[in-house]
Every structure is written in structure tokens, then in C-alpha cells.
Amino acid sequence: MTLDLVIFLISSVVAVFGATMMITQRNPIASVLFMILSLLAQAVLYIQLGALFMGAVLVIVYAGAILVLFLFVIMLLNLRGRESLGQPSPPISLTVKYALAVLFVLELIMVVKSSFSSDVFADAGNPGVMVMQTDNFGAVNDVAVLLFQRYLYPFELTSILLLVAIVGAVILAQRSRDDDGPVDAASSGESEGKAAE
Amino acid sequence: MIPYLALAAILFSIGLFGVMTRRNTIGILMSLELMFNAVNINFVTFNKYVVSDGLVGQIFAIFIVVIAAAEAVVGLAIVLLIYRNWKGIDTDHFTVMKW
């Protein structure tokens, strides 16, 4: 039982626990907080895998910015935990659900089956976190060189992606002067009552 | 390598389950974020154990974080829009058109 294994076990259990709690909480704020817990545990795993920069990004950008955005929206909408869990939500049809469930059970079986045949954590060439070289901290330098040379084009593409996301968000969420409720609520038949709620 | 992949598969499945069972739209968005995270674990794991030299997997993971951020922004904007028109964000509302 090496220290690496202990670190892996603890952080993966925390990650799965956080994720499970996230999807089972009624209160959306608790959901977000559990998601952050899960992300912190995942950051530990990234660091264990030698991706220190990714670990930092996960904490700073993901937990620190994206999920805080979620929190903002939840508080802005003043949502309470009134959601009735347990029933399937309509966005995905039943057949797809079963197809996907089967697919994932198969995937899990394959992964677990092959894990018995191979020696876990036996990669001698890849030292764990305890023997990691500190002078090459997170390979930030290497990441940067790659990002601005070979991957310059995709890097620039992300800037366009972010721009269009911002423009889109402004278009959708902006409140214009003549905004006074939906226009086709009356004409939408069966949902009339619901829309009026 | 396998334990990490198994963890990623479990997290991905939890996210998948969340997308299907949550009725709160923000809950669905968070579950989607969880799925993207699971993919990231896969990329970083493969990057460490499969790629002999290079950080392609990490670069891809960084791009995925950006993509997740962009999707979250647009998704939350749609949620705000829906809240304004429906006064609620549960998926029960989305029945203007038949499924």
C-alpha cells in the first residue's frame, strides 16, 4: 500500500461522493458546493498524474469561476429546493436512456476486466507524486511552448469561441425595453395553464 | 492507468445519470459539466501513461475547460431567458411542443 495508492483512493472516493451528492441534492446551492468538493478532489488526482497546471486551472477556473457563475445565477433566480427528484426528465427519450445505460455497463465491465490482467500502478517509468521533479513545476513552461507554437491555431479558435459565447449570452439574457412576457403563450394550446403560472 | 479510467467512467456515468434525472435545468447543466470533467481525467491519464513525450492530452484538457466555460455561459443565459418567460426552470415546463 503505497502513499500514491492512499492518495488516489481518498481523493477518488471524495470525487465520487461529491458527484453523487451533487446530483441527488434538492437544493441547487448545496449541489454546486458538492460539485466544488468533487472538483477539488479531482484536482488532487491531476496533480498526482503530473498535470499540475491542469490541477491549478481546475481549482482557479472551474471551481473559482465557472461554478461561482452557477451560484450567481442560482441566487439571482432565488431558487429553492422544490425540485421533485426521482422521475425521469423528458429531454432524452427512454430508448436512448436504455441504450446508453447498456453501453456504459459494458464499458465499465471492460475496464474492470482488463484491470485484473494488468498490474495496477506498476509503471516504473512514471513516478507518482512523491518522487516528482519539482524543478519542472507542472510543466507550465512546456504547456506554454506547445500552446503558442504547435497549438497556436486551436488556441486562437478558443478566443473566437469565447467571444461568440459572450455575444450569445448577451443576446439571450439581455432585457429589452419592450420585454413584457412571452408572445405566444396564449397560442400554445395545452401548456396555457403552465405558462400562466 | 486503469483506476483513473474507471474513476473517469464512474464520474461520466454519474453525470449522465444526472442529466437524465434532474428536473432542474441548472442541475442538468452541472451534470453536463461533470461529464466534461470526467473526459478531462481520461485525457490527462492517457497523456501520462500512453504518450511517451509531449503534453497533447493536457493541452486538449485545457481546451475542454475553455469549451465547458463557453457552454456554461450560453446555458446559463438560456436558463435566465427561460426563467423570465416561465417563472421557473424545471423541465416540466418544456411541453409547449409535444415530445
Add this chain to the structure above:
Amino acid sequence: MIDFSSVADNFNVIYPELALLIGAFAVLLLGTVKRFAGLCTSVAGLTALIALWLAVDQFGTQQSGFFGMVTCDAFGSAFKIIFIAIAIVTMLIAHRFMIVKQIARPEFYALVLISTFGMIVMANTTDMIVMFLGLEIMSVPLYVLAGFARRSLQSNEAGIKYFVMGAFASAFLLMGIAFVFGASATTDLRRIVADFSYIIYHSGLYMYVGIALILVGFGFKIGMVPFHAWVPDVYQGAPTPVTAFFSAGPKAAGFAVLLRLFMFGFEGVAELSSIFWVLAVLTMTAGNVLALLQDNIKRMLAYSSIAHAGYILIAFAVGGEDALSAAIFYSIAYAIFNLGAFAVVVLLETRSGCRSDFSELAGLSKASPYLCAVLALFVFALTGFPPTIGFFGKFYLFSTAVKAGFIWLAVIGVLNSFVSVYYYLRVLKVSYFDRVEQPALSVSYTPAITLVLLITAAGTLGFGLFPQKLLEFAQSAVFAFL
């Protein structure tokens, strides 16, 4: 250190893309000033035309740049032309509609241009990172466009559904790419192809899982059965010009990437042929059968688009260069006559109070006989009657299937076309023969939409009678398939 001297050479590979981006930025900037907001449409149209000219100019050359991240081969540049043409037609269709429905905003044109940029990016690369980023740049504006009619509940619903399904599909696609990356240690398709048998031998399991997940991801994106549930709702709910764009642009882009991935990248996997066989049969049958039950024209066209995706999937099952060019040909043909059909629907919807139900077509032949004749032409093309391009496209597709020995697939395809006759001809039956109490509202043409109708009708009929030119185009797109 970084050598910048050669960077400038790379830009000529992406001239059309740059033109689109500059146009989009110009529109966004002009849109902020009230006085110039009217100019936006023309600026967007003009830059799209310039981009089209640049893309045509580029066609036939083969170049790559940015450290192999952009690969502009004949296949990619052919799709460049297709995407930009679709964007131009969409903007022409949309102009009047947006004003009538009071949702005209200059950002609409910028979003269409950026989305087109994303399509071009994803079709013009062999690197899966760039492919995925292109897919996202295409999708994010589409989520916004689906919800563009902000005060319409239907549009809101279309927006959230499209967003959830799109992000869901993206997650699957990413997981698939991750597994393929894990199996091959690279994201470059060319390197995967070069070492394919080695990769399969050493880490075949990851490769198969990855390919399956990629297929699921793209299955959602192109509306393949059993991942099609979102298509009708999104098509019905989105503003109609946006629906026209959905059914032509992203669909063609999805097929472009699917063709590159599965007919070039993973063609070494023998089992894929039978998987695509099943998927093609399921998709066209489900699309055609469900289309029979619809009362809304947009919903009917949504199911019909699922069915047409099924026809194109036949090419994946067949495989080979002939099938590839047949798929490209059919994608172009479908884009032409489908955009035409949607242009008619848009024109009908600009009449006050219309919700694109079948009953609103009644009496159309009296009120506007020319429009009705054009509609008939598009319906014939959708059904696959000669002498339209729809017939030739289907004929080419099915004959390649028969030639390669997939006789049952072709038979099922033909049977499906017979089923589709029923619901397509219902459009004509209602518009020509149904009695009406009061005469139908007449439509008001604008130059833009008249131009669209003329172009698409000429394309449908002209390429149907003389398919040679388009056929050569589709075949030349195959030859330099990198």
C-alpha cells in the same frame, strides 16, 4: 524560439475563414451604432460573397498550415463552398422574416457567419482538437439562434433542448476522442491512419470504445435514430430561417466530419459497415414513418430531414470512393432543395398569424400559383421524382449501393422513398385540391426571397437535368482526400 517568419505563409490557407470572421466582427461593431445597424445585412452578405469567391478560388489546391492543424484538401475546400453558399441563402431568407416577427437584430448575421466559420474549421482539419473546437464554434451560435425569438416560448424551448442535447453529444464525442487518443497517443487522424493496424493490435479495446462513443456523439448531432428525439422539437420551435439553416448547414458539416472520420480515419474497422447498415435502415424508416403522422409542416420537414440523413448513411455502409462522392452529391442536393422548401415555408409564415400548419396551405394554388408551382418542384425533389436533382441524387446513391452488393439496403431505401411519397404529396394535395371558405392570404415577395427561390429552383431543376457539373464537383472532392 518561435519562428514567426513562416507564419504569414499560413494565412493564405484560411483566407475564406478570415473573411467570414472579419465580416462577423464588422457586423458586431456596426450593430452597436443605431445609425449603421441597417448596413449590417449588406455587410454580412458582402463579406460572405467575398468568402465564397475566395473559397472557389482556393478549390483544387491542396495545402496545409499552422503546424498541420489546418488541412485544406479538395474535400475540405468543396465543403467550404457549400457552407458559405448555405449561409448566404440563409441570410437572404431570414432578412424579411426577422423584421416581420420583430426579432431583427444585427447579431443574427454575425452568429450565422461565425457558425459557418466553425463548420469550415471542422471540415478542414485532420486534427481532432481543431475538429472539436470547430464543432463548438459552430454549435454555440446555433444554441443562441434556436432561442433567438426571445419572447416566444417555443423558441425558448427549442433553445434549451438544443443546448442540452448538443452539450450532451459533445460530452460523448469528447469521451470518444479521449479513448481514441488513449489508443493511438495522437489526435492527428493522418497518424492514426498510418498506424491503424498497429493501434488496433495493441489497444484495440480503447479504439473500439472510442469509435463507438464518437459515433454516438455525431449520431446526436446529425439526428441519427435512435438519437433523433430532439430534432422535431428544435426544428419546430426555432425561428423558421434558423430551422432552414439547421437542416442544411450543421447537417452538412456533421456529415463532412463523419465522412472524414469514418471513411478515411477508421475505415480499417470492418464491423462499421454492418453497424452503418443497421443505422441507415433504422434512420430512414423511423424518419419516414414518423413523418406520416405530422400536422405541422416544419415538424414534417424535421422528420424528413431525419429520413434524408438515413439515405446519406447508406454511403457509410457501402464505403469506397463512389459512395463518398454519392454522399457529397446528396448532401449538396439536399441542401439545395431543402433550403428552397424552407424558403417557401418562411414566405408563408410572413403572412400574419400563420403557424405553418398543413391547413394553412389550403387555397394556395389560387392565391399564389407561382409559389405553389415552386413548392411542387421542391416537394418532387424531396420525394425523388425525376427530373429533379433529388431523383438523380437518390439514383446515384442507390446504384452505388447495388454495385457494391448492398442490394437489400438499396431495396429498403427505395421502399422508404415510396412511403415518403404519401406525406410529401399531402402538401400538394392540400395546396391544390383542398376547398377553402375564404381565399388564402396572399404572400408578399421581397427581392431577397425571390432570388433564393429562383436560385434553389434553378438548382433543383438544372442540376436534375444536367447533373454532370455537380457530379464532377463531387467526384473531384473525393480525389484528394487527405
